[in-house]
Amino acid sequence: MALLDQEILKEAITLKEEMVSNRRHIHENPELGMDLPNTSLFVENKLKEMGYTDVKRVGEYGLTATVGKGDGKVFLLRADMDALPIIEDNELAYKSKIEGRMHACGHDMHTTMLLGAAKILKKYEEQIPGIIKFMFQPGEEVMKGAADMIKNGILENPRPDAGLMIHVMPGLPLDIGTVISAEAGPMMASVDWFDISIKGKGGHGSMPYTAIDPVVPMNAIQNALHTLQSRELPPNAITAITVTGIHGCETSNVIPDNVSMGGTIRSYNEEHRQLIKHRMVEISEHIAKAFRCEATVEFPAGAPYFDNSKEVADHIKKALPQYLGKMYMPPMPMDVPAMGSEDFAYISHEIPSSVMMIAASDLRKGGVYGVHHPKLVLDEECMPYGAAAYVGVALSWLEDNQ
Structure with missing residues (x-):
C-alpha cells in the first residue's frame, strides 16, 4: 500500500475547501448534549451523498456506517458532535447563530475530519483490507454519549477489534496540523x-x-x-x-x-x-x-479513565510517519498529569483504543485560548491532517492485522 500511503494526505488537502464549508455549517449551528437532531441529520446526509448506503442511527442521534469489504478485522473511528452551553465571544464570520451555545471544544472539527476521512475511504474502498466503522457520537460533553452508543450496539454487527479518536489541541508551539500520539497506559482521568x-x-x-x-x-x-x-x-x-x-x-x-x-x-x-x-x-x-x-x-x-492501548499506540508510532511525514510527532513528555476526561474511555475499556491530538492553534501566533473558552478560535488548516491521520491509522492497522 506504499503508493496509497503517499496519496492520502494529498487527497485530504484537496478536500480542504469542502471540509471548511462543513465545519462552518456545524460551527454556526451548535447543538448540546444528547439532543442533536440537525447535526446528526447533516452528517447522515453527507455520508449518503458520498455513497454510504448503510448509515444507521445508534441511539437517538448517534450514527454509524462502514466502509470496506469482506469478513476481516474491523477498526473503529470516532468523532463527537456536541457543543457547549457557552456564549461565543469573537467576531468570526461563521460564529454561532444560537445564543448561549458554542463549539468551544472543537467537536465541529472532529466531525468534519471524520467526514473527510469517510470520503477518502469510500474512494479507496476496494483497497481496504477489512472494515472501517464510523462512530459519530452525541453527548461527549455530558459524558453520556459513548455509553449510550455502546448500549445501543455500536460495538456489535460488526464488532470492532480496535479504535481511535482524535482531539484538537490549541495553544501548542507547533505547526498547525501536527498530529501527536500518546503513550500507552492511563492517559486521561x-x-x-x-x-x-x-x-x-x-x-x-x-x-x-x-x-x-x-x-x-x-x-x-x-x-x-x-x-x-x-x-x-x-x-x-x-x-x-x-x-x-x-x-x-x-x-x-x-x-x-x-x-x-x-x-x-x-x-x-x-x-x-x-x-x-x-x-x-x-x-x-x-x-x-x-x-x-x-x-x-x-x-x-x-466516565472511567482512558486506557490507551499499547497495541494501538505502538502501531501509530510505527505507521503514521508514512502518511504524515514531519507532521507526525511521537508522544510528548508531560510534566503535569492530564486531568481532562473523555467518554470514549468507555470504548477503551471494551476494545484496544488510542487517542491522538492535533495542533489546532499556534501559541506563537496568538493562539492563547484553550478549549471551553468563549474566545477560542481554531485554525482550519489542521483539518486535512486530521482526516489523513484517521485514514492512515485505520488502513495500516487493518493491513498489519489481517
Whole structure:
C-alpha cells in the first residue's frame, strides 16, 4: 500500500475547501448534549451523498456506517458532535447563530475530519483490507454519549477489534496540523459530575434567626471537600475535586430555602474515585444535619479513565510517519498529569483504543485560548491532517492485522 500511503494526505488537502464549508455549517449551528437532531441529520446526509448506503442511527442521534469489504478485522473511528452551553465571544464570520451555545471544544472539527476521512475511504474502498466503522457520537460533553452508543450496539454487527479518536489541541508551539500520539497506559482521568443540594428554611435577610440558612452548611461542605485530597488520600494520589458553581437566592435580602453546588471529581485510580464519592455523601449529609438542614448528593454523569492501548499506540508510532511525514510527532513528555476526561474511555475499556491530538492553534501566533473558552478560535488548516491521520491509522492497522 506504499503508493496509497503517499496519496492520502494529498487527497485530504484537496478536500480542504469542502471540509471548511462543513465545519462552518456545524460551527454556526451548535447543538448540546444528547439532543442533536440537525447535526446528526447533516452528517447522515453527507455520508449518503458520498455513497454510504448503510448509515444507521445508534441511539437517538448517534450514527454509524462502514466502509470496506469482506469478513476481516474491523477498526473503529470516532468523532463527537456536541457543543457547549457557552456564549461565543469573537467576531468570526461563521460564529454561532444560537445564543448561549458554542463549539468551544472543537467537536465541529472532529466531525468534519471524520467526514473527510469517510470520503477518502469510500474512494479507496476496494483497497481496504477489512472494515472501517464510523462512530459519530452525541453527548461527549455530558459524558453520556459513548455509553449510550455502546448500549445501543455500536460495538456489535460488526464488532470492532480496535479504535481511535482524535482531539484538537490549541495553544501548542507547533505547526498547525501536527498530529501527536500518546503513550500507552492511563492517559486521561476518570470524571464524575456531582450535584449537592441543601434544603433549609428561607426567610428575611434581616432576621436570620427565624430561618434555617442552607448557605452556612454549603460553605462548610465546600471547605471540607478540599481536605479529602490532603487528609484522606495518599500524597501520590492523582485527583482533582473542583467546585464549579454554587446556586442560591438571586436577591440580597432573602435567605433561600435551598442552595445547590456542582462540580467534578477526576482521578486515575478507581479506588480513590469511589472513596471520594462515598466520603462526599457522608460529609455533605452530616454537615448539613449539624446545621439543621438536609443534603442530597447525586452523580448525574461520569466516565472511567482512558486506557490507551499499547497495541494501538505502538502501531501509530510505527505507521503514521508514512502518511504524515514531519507532521507526525511521537508522544510528548508531560510534566503535569492530564486531568481532562473523555467518554470514549468507555470504548477503551471494551476494545484496544488510542487517542491522538492535533495542533489546532499556534501559541506563537496568538493562539492563547484553550478549549471551553468563549474566545477560542481554531485554525482550519489542521483539518486535512486530521482526516489523513484517521485514514492512515485505520488502513495500516487493518493491513498489519489481517
